Amino acid sequence: MSTNPLLSFSGLPKFNQIQPEHVSPAIEQLISEGRALVEQLATSAEQASWQNFVQPIEDFSEKLSRSWGPVGHMNAVVNTPELRAAYNDNLAKLTDFYSDLSQDERLYNKYKAIQASGEFAQLSAAQKKIIENEVRGFKLGGAELPAAEKARFKEIAEQLSKSGSKFEENILDNTNDFKHIVENAAELNGLPEDALQAAAEAAKAEGKSGYLFSLHFPSYMPVMQYCDNRALRETLYRAYATRASEFSKAEWDNTPLIADLLKLKREEAQLLGFNNYAELSLATKMADAPQQVTDFLDTLAKRARPYAEKDVAELKAYASKLGFSEMQAWDVGYVSEKLRQEKYAFSDQEVKQYFPEDKVKAGLFKVVETIFGVQVRQTDAPLWHKDASFYEISDQQRQPIAYFYLDLYARNGKRGGAWMDECITRRKTASGIELPVAYLTCNFSAPVSGKPALFTHDEVITLFHEFGHGLHHMLTQVDEYSVSGIKGVEWDAVELPSQFMENFCWEWDVLRHMTAHVDSGEQLPRALFDKMVAAKNFQAGMQTVRQIEFSLFDMRLHSSFDPDSKQTALDILEQVRDEVAVIRPPAWNRFPNSFSHIFAGGYSAGYYSYKWAEVLSADAYSLFEELGVLSAEAGSRFKNEVLAQGGSRPAMESFVAFRGREPSLDALLRHNGMAS
Known part of the structure; x- marks a missing residue:
């Protein structure tokens, strides 16, 4: 043994x-x-x-x-x-x-x-x-392929794997390395109390006085959103926007890796007889060709652009009202938050006090239990860190059907972002059914000063999103390993269950049960919820156009861009911005260098799938709007026709079986306040 x-x-x-x-x-x-x-x-x-x-x-x-x-x-x-x-x-x-x-x-x-x-x-x-x-x-x-080309193809696969891993490591090392100390609390006016407390504790942990800020999101974001100190915002923004670039340590610069990855992907595709990597990437997706994706994005951009332009005009007008003669990139989050507070009379910080971790998790589990007819409870298992935990999902008869790990807080040595991954995949074996197990990982603020961890509403949405991926993996009924859960599901359909789950975070009957003020225990007031809903589509035009910008950049890089030309990936991004962007970051911003989704995370020529799947998820959710938000009937249909099927049939077939028709753009535009 x-x-x-x-x-x-x-x-x-x-x-x-x-x-x-x-x-x-x-x-x-x-x-x-x-x-x-x-x-x-x-x-x-x-x-x-x-x-x-x-x-x-x-x-x-x-x-x-x-x-x-x-x-x-x-x-x-x-x-x-x-x-x-x-x-x-x-x-x-x-x-x-x-x-x-x-x-x-x-x-x-x-x-x-x-x-x-x-x-x-x-x-x-x-x-x-x-x-x-x-x-x-x-x-x-x-x-x-013939033998010589096979050998080259294999070399390419190995190099892509190595370079993708290195790309991710460079970002992590740069993020972990950056630390900025502010000695004087007077320089941190506007920063929320819990962010201030976390910064003080971070400094103390390093044996320093004052307040320590890092590029980890829970530390970075509150400064960008709330801190009146414009110089500090600029310092952090500059460090964040130039991670893993020529402005950081030479050994962390992802610029040469980007060029190598693009050349290798193009060569890989051409060896297989494709014109470009995008065609190879789409061979396993719902979309048929790069042109179809581009047309989809262009259509969406045309619908969203007028709303985005209106958003920016409003933001600029408000920035000048605040005394900014010219709004810079590090002012955008700050001015947006101030404008949102004035328009809707609440702040993210105020809302956050109503979302302690335990209440949020209980609320999430309640939704899942109600619509999918399951039960969730915490149980024991060996863990990799004291902050992680483990849960069982069982059916109505209390028989276990799946398990998941939860690891919610940001820390050094943990890569940024949020994701779901497979631990064990459901399948039938000689000794019975092997039950699925998922990892659910986020990077939220940890508890400070003896209080529970508090989540922003955006973080609540992120948790629901990742849990949607988890449900796709855990509620499968497929017995064969390679198409069980999310395995074998087309990449541009993988985001359907995750984005679908986000919708529940905007429903009063769901949200009120997952809130309790951290000090008073009071439920989220209806008046505050109504303001949140009113503000839901605040800058939706700007956000949509930004996602389209990233998606078009990705598609162009992997279809029409020649990595052997004098142009760089950054040049392509600037061209895309000329066409669609409504806000331009500074020329020294190096966004591509930390765009790990497409260079290290499997989204190459696939970033559009977020928007593609949003169309599917908004349309899927519209059935719940028709039958009742927590409808067990709609839930049962979604579970049986989408989640249970895994990758055992094409995603479009599953969608049509659930909805009775093919998807339409209308629900997405309506949800984003952009319906004509």
Whole structure:
């Protein structure tokens, strides 16, 4: 029996035992097992079938992910130099293994043989989908290439994997490195009390006096939004906007990595016979071609632009009223917050006092329990950090159906942002159903001064969003590993359940039950809620245009941009801004250098999917508006036709089965206050 916790495949990961030195022995052993299995299956004289060929590969894939998944997770949430080294070393080995696997013509031919056999018709829809996905995957993995091109294709895959990881590390290192001390509290006028307290505690933890600010969001954002000290806002903005660029340490500069990544992706696509990487990326998505995506974004931009221009005109007028002769990038958040407070007579800070962590979580779970007919309760499991926790989801009969980990606070060594990831995927085995387990990770402010953690309404929305992804993974009813939960779901449909869940954060009957003022315990007053709703679409035009800007930038970079030309990614972004932006950041802003979604996070030529899926989610939610916000009937339909189906059928089929028709733009524009 192995003592290596990464080679334990029953039950939950042993996070309390995993050490960096466990990684290489476990991964090397599994890769060796994997290569032996591939050889055995590839050379077997037996006619390939689901049982003797596909199932063993599925079983091994699941086993490998059970070992590697916790390593990747810990690398993201409790990063140390030792763990990072082990992660990167083994990431290279795994990339090599998967490259060989995806190019093995012997395996490819066996999948094709099953697809062409009489057995194929007898398989379940999920099994057929897996084989179809595999056949496509081999084509896109270079299995049909001649030997020399296969070798180059493999080199590219390894380099892309290495460079993507380095891109993320540079941002994390730069973010962790930046610290700015303010000695005098008088220089922090306007900053909310809890942000001030957190800054004082951060300084104390470093053995310093005064107030310490970092580029982690819970520290950075309150300064940008509330602090009257314009010079401090500029200092932080400049540091944040130039992370991992030529303005930071040379070894953290992502500029050369961007150029390399774009060249490699283009070469990869061209080896496979595509004109550009965007075409390759869309081969596995709902959208058919780069032009279709661009047309979609252009249509949305035309509808949103007039609202965005109105937003900016109002903001500039208000900035001059505040005495800013020229509004700078580091003033935008500050002026916006002041304008919002004047227009709607409330601040984010005031609202935040009504959202203590426990109340928010209870409210979220109540929504999920009501519409999906499940129950959520906290339970015990080995954890990677004292701030993490673990929960069980059960059905009406109290039978467990899924589990999830929750890790909500920002800290050093944890990468920024919020995400859901798979820990264990639901599937049927000889001993029964293996239940799904999810990771839900955010970067909110931790509790300070003995008070509970308080969440802004935006953070509440983020939590609901990530939980939507989690539900997609956890409420699946698919028994086959490769299309269970979010596996096999088209990338531009993955955001449907997450964005759908956000809508509940704007419903009085939901929100009032998840609020209790941190001091008085009082529920959120209806008058304050009404102001929040009135302010919901405050600057919606500006925000929509900004998302379109990022999406067009991404699509152009990966379709029409020539990385060998004298132009840079930054030049392309400036061209896109000429066309759609209503607010221009300073010329020294280096947004691309920290745009890890598209350079390190799988969203290359796919960032548009946020907007694409928003159309789906707004339209899906409109059924709840028709049948009742907490309608169990609508919830049951959404659970059965969307969440339960996982990747076992095309996302459009699932949407039509749920809604009875194809999606329309109208609900999204109405929700954003942009309906004509």
